[in-house]
Structures are given as structure tokens and as C-alpha cells.
Amino acid sequence: MSEAESYAFVPGARSVVGAADTSDAEALEAGQTYRSSLPRGGRLYYRLRLTAADTAYVPVTAVPPADATVTATDGIRVSLRDAHGTSCSYASARFGAGLSPRPVTALGQRETGKALCQGAGTYYLLVERLDAQGAGTAATSGRWDLEITPATEPGLARAGATDPPRAWDSATPAPLPGRPRDRTGGTGFATARPLGQGVWRTALTPGETRFYAVPLDWGLRLHASAGLDGAPGHGYAGGALNLSLYNPVRGYVDGISLGYTGAAKSAALAPLPPVEYANRYAVPAGVTSVRFAGHYYLVLHLSTRLAGTFGQGPFEVTLRVRVAGRTHAGPGYAGSPEPGGVFTVTERDRAAALAGGTGGTGGPGPGGAGGGNRAMRLVAVGGIGSGTALLLVLGGWTVAARRSHARTR
Numbered sequence: 001m002s003e004a005e006s007y008a009f010v011p012g013a014r015s016v017v018g019a020a021d022t023s024d025a026e027a028l029e030a031g032q033t034y035r036s037s038l039p040r041g042g043r044l045y046y047r048l049r050l051t052a053a054d055t056a057y058v059p060v061t062a063v064p065p066a067d068a069t070v071t072a073t074d075g076i077r078v079s080l081r082d083a084h085g086t087s088c089s090y091a092s093a094r095f096g097a098g099l100s101p102r103p104v105t106a107l108g109q110r111e112t113g114k115a116l117c118q119g120a121g122t123y124y125l126l127v128e129r130l131d132a133q134g135a136g137t138a139a140t141s142g143r144w145d146l147e148i149t150p151a152t153e154p155g156l157a158r159a160g161a162t163d164p165p166r167a168w169d170s171a172t173p174a175p176l177p178g179r180p181r182d183r184t185g186g187t188g189f190a191t192a193r194p195l196g197q198g199v200w201r202t203a204l205t206p207g208e209t210r211f212y213a214v215p216l217d218w219g220l221r222l223h224a225s226a227g228l229d230g231a232p233g234h235g236y237a238g239g240a241l242n243l244s245l246y247n248p249v250r251g252y253v254d255g256i257s258l259g260y261t262g263a264a265k266s267a268a269l270a271p272l273p274p275v276e277y278a279n280r281y282a283v284p285a286g287v288t289s290v291r292f293a294g295h296y297y298l299v300l301h302l303s304t305r306l307a308g309t310f311g312q313g314p315f316e317v318t319l320r321v322r323v324a325g326r327t328h329a330g331p332g333y334a335g336s337p338e339p340g341g342v343f344t345v346t347e348r349d350r351a352a353a354l355a356g357g358t359g360g361t362g363g364p365g366p367g368g369a370g371g372g373n374r375a376m377r378l379v380a381v382g383g384i385g386s387g388t389a390l391l392l393v394l395g396g397w398t399v400a401a402r403r404s405h406a407r408t409r
Contacts, residue, residue: 006066006187007063007103007145007147007187007188007209008186008187008188008190008191009033009035009145009147009188009190010033010147010149010188010189010190011190012033013033013034013035013147014032014033014034014035015034015035015036016028016034016035016036016046016148017036018036018037018038018042018044018045018046018127018146019044019045019046020043020044020045021045022045022047022124024045025045025046025047025124026046026047027046027047027048027049028046028047028048028058028125028148028150029048029150030048030054030056030150030151030152030338030339031150031151031152031338031339031340032149032150033147033148033149034046034146034147034148034149035145035146035147035148036127036145036146036148037143037144037145037146038062038076038127038129038143038144038146039129039143040129040131040142040143041129041131042127042128042129043126043127043128043129044126044127044128045124045125045126046124046125046127046148047122047123047124047125048080048122048123048124048125048150049120049121049122049123050110050120050121050123050152051120051152052112052118052119052120053112053154053155053334053335054112054152054153054154054155054335055109055110055111055112055152055153055155056080056109056110056123056150056151056152056153057107057108057109057150057151057152057153057249057250057251058078058080058107058108058109058125058148058149058150058151059078059105059106059107059108059148059149059151059249059250059251060076060078060105060106060107060108060125060127060146060147060148061103061104061105061146061147061148061149061189061250062075062076062093062103062104062105062106062129062144062145062146063103063144063145063146063147064101064102064142064144065101065142065144066101066207067101068101068142068144070095070099070100070101071095071099071132072094072095072096072097072099072239073094073130073132074094074095074130074131074132075092075093075094075095075104075106075130076092076093076104076106076127076128076129076130076144077090077091077092077106077127077128077130078090078091078092078093078106078107078108078125078126078127078128079091079108079125079126079128080108080109080110080117080123080124080125080126081117081123081124081126082116082117082121082122082123082124083121083122083123083124086116086117087116088108088109088110088111088114088116088117088123089108089109089110089111090108091106091107091108091252092106092130093105093106093252094130096239096242096257097238097239097257097259098237098238098239098240098242098257098301098303098304098305099238099239099303099304099305100206100207100239100301100302100303100304100305101207101304102207102209102242102301103188103209103299105246105250105252106252107249107250107251107252108125108126109251110123111280112155125148127146127148129144147188147189149189149249149250150338151249151337151338151339151342152337152338153249153292153333153337153343154333154334154335154336154337155333155334155335156277156331156332156333156334157332157333157334158332160277160278160331160332161277161278162278162281163278163281164278164279164280164281164282164283164287164288165273165274165276165278165279165282165287168221168271168273168274169271170271171271172223172268172271173223173271173322173324175225175320176197176198176199176320176321176322177199178198178199179199180199180200180201180318181198181199181200181201181356182200182201182202183195183200183201183202183212183319183356184202184203184210185202185210185211185212185300186210186211186212187209187210187211188211189211189246189250189297191211192211192212192213192295192297193210193211193212193213193356194212194213194214194215194349194352194353194355194356195212195213195214195298195319195321195353195356196214196215196321196323196350196353196354197321197322197323197354198320198321198354199318199319199320199321200212200318200319200320200321201316201317201318201319202300202316202317202319203313203314203315203316203317204300204302204313204314204315204317205302205312205313205314205315206302206303206304206305206306206307206312206313206315207302207303207304207307208301208302209299209300209301209302210299210300210301211297211298211299212297212298212299212300212319213295213296213297213298213353214295214296214297214298214321214323214353215294215295215296215345215349215350215353216275216290216293216294216295216296216323216345217275217293217327217345218275218276218277218293218327218328218329218330218331219274219275219276219325219326219327219328220274220275220323220324220325220326220327221272221273221274221275221290221323221324221325222245222272222296222321222322222323223268223269223271223272223321223322223324224243224245224268224269224298224319224320224321224322225243225266225267225268225269225319225320226241226243226256226258226266226267226300226317226318226319226320227264227265227266227267227317227318227320228240228241228258228260228264228265228266228302228315228316228317229264229315229316229317229318230262230263230264231262231310231311231313231315232262232310232311233262233309233310233311234261234262234309235261235262235309235310236259236260236261236309237259237260237303237305237306237309237310238257238259238305239257239258239259239303239305240258240259240260240302240303240305240306241257241258241260241300241301241302241303241317242255242256242257242258242299242300242301242302242303243255243256243257243267243269243298243299243300243319244298244299244301245269245296245297245298245299246296246297246299247289247290247291247292247294247296247297248292248293248294248295248296248342248343249342250297251289252285252289253272253285253286253289253290253296254269254270254272254286255269256268256269260306260310262309262310266318270286272286272287272290273287273290274290274325275290275291275292275293276290276291277291277292277330277331279291292343293330293343293344293345294342294343294344294345295345295349298319298321300317300319302315302317330343
């Protein structure tokens with residue numbers, strides 16, 4: 001089975017063919033999901049119609065075949081351009097030191113309020129394949145499948161603060177204690193497994209990628225680390241375990257990569273600020289990307305290179321997730337995003353994160369429409385300290401999950 005077959009694409013995604021130039025580019029619509037493919041050395045265009053008021057996000061996930069031979073610098077580059085060819089933004093995603101084919105995601109975006117790319121009109125998404133020179137084997141020359149999920153964010157009903165955070169608690173917290181609980185991840189963004197605060201364990205074989213979705217409301221912050229258990233064997237595998245974090249529109253936030261010698265090893269993502277609208281006005285990419293509430297995706301990948309030295313596994317991986325802070329109301333949008341609910345966290349989302357749903361989030365914004373964060377807000381505005389508030393709410397969810405489990409036994 002190829003990696004493209006094992007990746008869970010959004011069900012019902014429409015097939016589109018990328019064009020060699022803008023004149024033949026097929027149209028994409030926000031809130032819809034599309035499948036396409038990218039040949040070696042390919043440069044493909046797609047067309048969007050954008051309003052002047054909405055910020056647009058167009059993430060592209062490239063899925064190479066499982067047997068592809070890749071280099072550290074192979075990957076994709078994505079950019080959004082206006083009708084005159086001016087680039088609004090660009091981003092790239094590469095396979096890195098693990099030298100292992102896996103789904104990689106890059107985000108093109110058009111932000112309102114910026115100097116470039118303003119106004120309503122036609123814009124173009126350009127997706128480029130990055131291939132190392134001279135690596136044209138049969139495996140690398142094959143086409144990579146693409147998943148494209150455009151989204152829009154409306155402007156604010158009233159102007160808000162534009163000052164980015166100047167400081168926050170940037171110390172790495174102590175690792176969460178406790179015995180790990182089993183939680184197998186999904187095989188794509190569409191089937192990302194809900195995950196909440198806790199110590200979680202999964203088993204991966206070389207080449208596998210697993211997706212998790214952590215609901216984060218306004219004012220909350222996420223910290224995560226990943227560890228690879230020890231295994232018999234002697235040698236070294238660079239980039240053996242990769243942990244990446246993406247925001248609700250699949251924009252890259254942060255990532256770590258572990259080298260492996262067979263001894264147990266772990267590493268943590270960089271400390272992040274709480275989720276706030278004003279984060280978008282900051283300079284560091286890791287801050288600007290935590291700009292809205294919604295589901296944040298943790299993606300684990302185990303390199304194929306482990307198999308040659310340490311065997312086929314499976315290898316035990318431990319994921320530690322901490323959610324802290326004090327939730328509050330959102331900024332007050334002037335309209336509705338596409339898809340609906342992409343920047344919303346509901347009570348059902350929080351319960352699933354602790355109880356462990358089976359995934360099936362279905363697109364760039366799991367959780368659906370609605371604003372089910374009333375309970376969290378009631379606790380927050382009651383004047384209880386943030387630590388106590390979180391313990392009370394988490395305790396309530398845990399009791400509810402246990403009662404639900406007891407009824408189904």
C-alpha cells in the first residue's frame with residue numbers, strides 16, 4: 001500500500017487539475033476540499049476569488065508514495081499571488097533530516113491590512129515541487145497527491161488591539177506525571193484523533209504518520225513533547241521521530257526532530273503564548289500562527305530509516321500534552337468563516353479530547369459550528385485562578401467521560 005493510499009483524505013473531496021499557467025487555472029472555493037497531484041518539478045496554478053474583507057488561508061498537503069526516495073530539502077513551496085503576479089505570501093515544507101517520505105503541509109495566505117494584495121478580485125495559488133538536483137529515480141519522479149483546503153477568516157466587527165504579546169511564560173514546564181494512556185492517532189487531518197491534556201502512548205512502525213487534534217480556546221496555550229522508547233540495536237538514525245504542530249487552518253507552528261541511537265529520548269516543542277487574535281501582529285512565526293481558537297494538530301512521523309538499524313518495530317512513542325491558561329470570549333467577527341466552525345471549540349470537542357473519540361474531524365476546522373465554550377467562560381469570569389479553573393473543568397470532563405464509559409460497558 002502506498003503512502004498516498006494510507007493517508008486519509010477528506011471524504012468527497014473534489015478532484016482538480018493544476019494548470020501550467022494562470023489562464024487555465026481551475027477555481028477553488030473556501031470551505032471546500034480538493035484533491036490534485038503534482039509531478040516532479042511541477043509548478044501548478046489554481047484560482048480563487050477573494051473579497052476585500054476576508055483573510056484567506058490555503059493550506060496544501062503533499063503526500064508522496066511510501067516508496068519514494070527523498071532528500072532533506074525535497075518538499076513543496078506554496079504562494080498566493082494577485083492578478084498582477086505579486087506574491088502575497090509564500091511558505092515551504094520539506095522532509096528534513098529523517099529522509100523519509102511523509103505528508104508535508106505548507107500554507108499560502110492573503111492577509112487584509114497588509115501593504116500587498118489588497119482588494120477583492122482574482123488571486124492565484126501556486127504550488128511548486130522542490131526536488132533535489134540529480135535525484136531523478138523512478139520513485140522520486142512519480143506524482144505526489146495533494147489535498148487543498150481553502151479557508152477564510154472574516155474581519156472584526158469592531159477594531160481590536162493590534163499590540164502583539166511582549167512577554168509570556170516561556171519556561172518549559174515540568175513533564176506531566178502519570179502513566180501513559182493508549183491513544184492511536186488518525187491517518188490524516190480529516191481523521192485526526194481528539195486529544196486533551198495528559199500523557200498518551202502509541203506504537204508506530206517506520207514510515208507511519210499519525211494525526212491528533214487538540215482543541216484550544218481563546219486564552220489557552222499548548223505545550224507538547226514526544227519521546228521515543230529504547231530499542232535493541234546499535235547505530236544512529238537522524239530525524240528518527242518528527243513532531244509537528246499546525247494551527248486550525250493547517251499553518252505550521254513549530255516542530256522537533258529526534259536523532260536516535262536506540263536509547264530512549266524525548267524533546268519538546270518551544271513554549272508558545274496563549275491563543276490571541278493580536279498574535280498575528282507579532283514577528284516570530286511561532287507567535288503569529290497561534291492567532292485563533294480551534295483545533296491545533298499534532299502530527300507524529302517515524303522515519304523509514306529506523307528499520308535498517310533497529311528493525312521494523314513497532315516502536316513505543318509517548319506524547320505529553322499540557323493545556324494551560326484562562327479562556328475568554330473571542331474577538332467578535334463581523335461575519336462567518338469558511339468553513340463554518342473552523343475557529344470554534346465546542347463542549348463536544350472538549351469531551352472528545354479527554355474521552356478519546358475516533359477522529360473523523362473532516363477538514364481544516366474540526367468541531368463544526370457553534371460556540372460550545374459557555375462552561376469554560378463561566379468558570380473564567382467567576383474570579384477563580386487559572387490553575388484552579390482548569391482543574392475544575394478538566395475534573396468535570398473526566399467525571400462525565402467516566403460515567404459515559406460506565407454506561408457503555
